[in-house]
Amino acid sequence: MASSLSRTMQTRKTVVETKGGVVASQHRLAAEAGAEVLRVGGNAVDAAVATSFVVGVLEPWMSGPAGGGAMMLWRADEGKAVAVNHGMRSPKELRVGDYPLSGRGMASDLFPWEHVTGDVNVQGAKAIAVPGVVDGLGQAHAQYGRMPWADLLAPAIAHAREGMLVDWYAALIIASATRALALDTDAAALFLEEGQWPTISGWTALAEKRLDQTRMADSLAIIAQDGPRALYDGDLGAAMARDVQDKGGYLSVDDLRAYRAQMQAPLSMTYRDARFHLVDGLTAGPTFAHAMGDLETRDMGTKPDAFAAYAGALNGAYAARLGQMGDTGESPEAPGCTTHFSVVDRDGNMISQTQTLLSIFGSRVVSPSTGFLMNNGIMWFDPVQGRPNSLGPDKRCLMNVCPVIGEQGDRRFAFGASGGRKIVSTMTQMASFVTDFGMDIEAAFHHPRIDVSGGPRVVADEAHTPEVLAHLRADHQVVTTPRTVFPYAFGCPAGVMRKGDTNTGCTEIMSPWGDAALEDEGTTA
Template sequence: MSNFSKTQKIRKEVLWTDGGVVASQHRKAAEAGAAVLAAGGDAIDAAIATSFAVGVVEPWMSGPMGGGMMTLWRAGEERAETIEFGMRSPAGLKTEDYPLDPSGKAGDLFPWTRVKDDRNVYGATAVAVPGTVAGMELAHQKYGTVDWADLLAPAVALAEEGMLVDWYASLIIASATRQLAKDPDAAALFLIDGQWPNIAGWTALTDVHLDQKTHAATLRRLAEHGARDFYEGEVARMLAEDVQAKGGSLTVEDLAAYRAVASQPRTIRYRDAVIHAPSGLSAGAELVATLKEMETAFTPGDAPSAESYAALGRALGNAYRHRLATGGDTGESPEAPACTTTFSVVDRHGNMVNVTQTLLSIFGSSVVSPQTGMLLNNGIMWFDPEPGKPNSLAPGKRCLMNICPTVGQAGGRMFALGASGGRKILPAVANLTSFITDFGMDLETAFHTPRIDASAASGTVVDEDLPPEVAEALAKVGPVKRAKRTVHPYAFAVPAGVMREGGRNCGATEIMTPWGDAMHENAQ
């Protein structure tokens, strides 16, 4: 049962422009990227600036201590590419340090058999080798046109000021207070007196900011000494020292060995469209499988129908069941909060990119590295702690991710999409891809159209705003649950996208995110 208003309507306006656009889950990060575009930078330059900026203003979602992927489009070359910068388990990790506790399931995203003391979920023992900085480094080496230090400057300035703690930030911090209180450095950053959320007032206007000066100092060092300092220099030393002091196994050797990888995306023709799904250990293979099944399952009409939603739900369920059997990912609790952010960029020349980056859980491992001032990931939780499975925990192993940064071409339009939300990511990208390619929707219409989520593989979550016949059609596929599209918690994923048509660009973010926005370069 829902307590929410049935008459309230929420919309976000989507504006077209001749200039570039950045769509991000936080407006200030989008502004940082848009300023780079306004100064003549490439879409990749703007993405790098946005990546580091969003790690400051959404520190629990992503940041330099996480990992992810980007799928990009180079307009002049008519070519797509994926840059993979996912996390890895440390080479010195010992599986015997993660003894199973058969009395229950893990307490966060994945229903693995529980590990004693949740050592794979919380604390320094959950920390994997970060990849985000290496991913931005490789993208900059290949396509950057603006000096590296200039791209980090907006994030440095935001960290010096400190993230504003408004009502939404207060809500997020409050949701994780119990775990944050267990780490003295996390408690010092996010809590008051080590136990109460650093929270904004109820009725009075407040001006509370996090103290992120240590975070700023680390970013300033990366700006001055380059990205490799994160992996081979002073930042690497500080990070490894902090993780080991708190009981983790990350070493400077793990960091020095890390490299991001550029690869060919999974490109397919879907009806009259071309879709470039991400390569590697992403949800790209499942997006391809979903679209291939949908292509023969229904004939598109003027708008999404009960038939098209049922075909989408059935295809997603089949794709997830295959993923669970072959990828080793046995699923997530559909109500669990995933700690991921996504942003899309298009520049005035038509180059575009979606970046999806993450710490994995909300607040990652709930541990802060005191010398760097940054939250650490809990990438070890991506692995099944039980041995003998495709995704079983082991040293020096790549993490299997749910992210799905995607670029597409359909009906004279180019678009770049991604989403955050764990296993909900693939359904969101598939919904939006279908809306645009099957029904010719523009970005504003697509982002306001109700979606379904079939990430549990055994049933479907249906937006309450969809007509009853959609739920009835999906009930023939499997169990159905109706849910409201709200600010917290998210029953559906949180997408961000950009679109280009006729030399003009636009961007959009999930309508329920109070921080998300698309910023134009000419709005600076």
């Protein structure tokens, strides 16, 4: 039965068409920063750099300079896709013996791994992996950017100097992790008020409450002035590594100096009359390709048939992912709560960038010298030894990220999503919505979805028709739920689309901050 709320209220986001560029991000002000770069002559890569750093300031629990991820680029002038893998790595000095299994069964966080004593692979300094996003952005900018690097970081520095506004949504997110944040003195000082979640102003109050992000602003200014490698080769990175080691973690100066993101050929695949470009290696790109390859063999004639096909294909793809993928360490040259944004400029260049700290608030540890909230990338590893993705030193993390560039006829799109294990389900369905059913971006983002993430159940949006739900229940255990602001039962996508010379953009309809910003006139969609 549908909830009374879903029967009485519909949520929609407006999609505006433009000949200029579009930036779609999970935070409106980050999208606006990218759009402003386009207005002053920057290209899609320039806009992506600005958007990435701003969203790391304004949505700090999802991503930031101490995180990692992956990017897909489309070069309109060359007619080719380029992948940038800036995923995290485990530190070289990590000791597997420090992550003993508790014998309590499965852990309760994002992955079906065995529980580790004290959750040290999930929270705290030992959960911190080597970050990669800044080097990835730096490499993309060095090869394809147009504007000066320092100019692109200026908006993020300005936002950090002002401090992130603690509105009702920010307070809700912080409240959801208060106990964990309180365990780290520096995280508590940044996000909490006397050990409690922050209060917000009353309905009629004019006073604003903001986080004190001045230390982060100072660090971003160093990266702006000295370049992206300042976080890896300079005093800033050394200070961050020292902070982590002082709190019991393994991150070292040597880890940072050795880190390099990988610019590589994409994993490209044909699907019926469409083509998709993905980041290969230890991402969700191969899992997406597995699911789409399976879909191509299934009956997709009607919507009920299609959703039954999605469930079957995704179950198979996730079983292969969790059972076979991982960095075994045999080949050092092998290709390797999250946010996503997409960019298209007026020339048709595109960016699809997913970046993450992994869990919400990452390791729940703040580096006091840099002001950066640190990742918990170690949780990406299976703590049981002898498996493809087993925990070990100096290994690439198996990421869930799945930025996609798709092509079909005169349409091209750059989609991606946040949501951990929900990302592949989201991207598979939205790619199919566009290519199998001819949906434009507005229809694709508003259409109800399912989630199949390797567990025993199919989670279905209660807005589905009875016919779709009946087809799913014929072969699967199904639970229905509404699309809500918090928590998200499904992935949280953002994307742009280009048809001919017209660009559009949209974000997850339930995201209270998500929006698309247009190059023309500073209008938001």
